[in-house]
Amino acid sequence: MALFAELPGIGPRQSARIVMAILNWPPQEIDKFAEAVASLNQGVTFCQICFNFSEEERCDICSSSQRDPGKICVVERITDLQSIEKTGFYRGHYHVLGGAINPVDGVLPRHLKIDSLIERVKHYQEVHTNGHPADLEVILATNPTTFGDTTAMYIEEILRPMSIKTSRLAKGLSSGSYLEYADPATLQNAFKNRK
Numbered sequence: 001m002a003l004f005a006e007l008p009g010i011g012p013r014q015s016a017r018i019v020m021a022i023l024n025w026p027p028q029e030i031d032k033f034a035e036a037v038a039s040l041n042q043g044v045t046f047c048q049i050c051f052n053f054s055e056e057e058r059c060d061i062c063s064s065s066q067r068d069p070g071k072i073c074v075v076e077r078i079t080d081l082q083s084i085e086k087t088g089f090y091r092g093h094y095h096v097l098g099g100a101i102n103p104v105d106g107v108l109p110r111h112l113k114i115d116s117l118i119e120r121v122k123h124y125q126e127v128h129t130n131g132h133p134a135d136l137e138v139i140l141a142t143n144p145t146t147f148g149d150t151t152a153m154y155i156e157e158i159l160r161p162m163s164i165k166t167s168r169l170a171k172g173l174s175s176g177s178y179l180e181y182a183d184p185a186t187l188q189n190a191f192k193n194r195k
């Protein structure tokens with residue numbers, strides 16, 4: 001029963017109501033539901049570059065010539081990427097970490113796509129050898145929570161010796177809130193005023 005309460009927006013009370021509702025279904029319906037949940041992660045594939053959903057090796061954003069590869073916006077989850085995309089103002093690339101560093105829940109840096117972010121940055125520097133490494137901007141758009149901040153600081157520390165420009169979203173987003181739920185205007189301002 002506690003599992004439903006792990007879903008976004010579902011508290012223990014709603015969780016109990018969902019369980020009660022499901023228990024009223026005919027057994028074959030319950031089986032169908034269980035099967036559907038079990039197959040959720042089958043057939044879902046991710047972009048090999050940024051870890052957005054993608055049916056191809058590269059997602060639409062990574063393969064688009066209309067997007068600026070000199071900007072990588074680092075987010076915790078695909079839902080954050082989707083919220084930013086909805087506003088329509090950001091024309092760079094993304095990197096989805098898959099969460100935030102949270103030692104209490106056992107989420108350590110090695111569980112997130114941090115290594116691949118560093119590889120990406122290195123690769124960018126290599127292919128732009130006669131260019132200027134500082135041309136690449138890594139925008140750390142983790143959630144303004146303790147874990148999100150910790151994650152952003154951790155990545156900043158790793159990137160510092162690589163002379164990569166990093167920026168954080170402006171403080172417009174209220175502390176402890178989630179990017180995913182920010183209204184588009186607030187999100188856009190946080191981006192514009194990043195530093």
Ligand SMILES: [Zn+2]
Nearest residue numbers: 047050059062
């Ligand atoms: Zn991608």
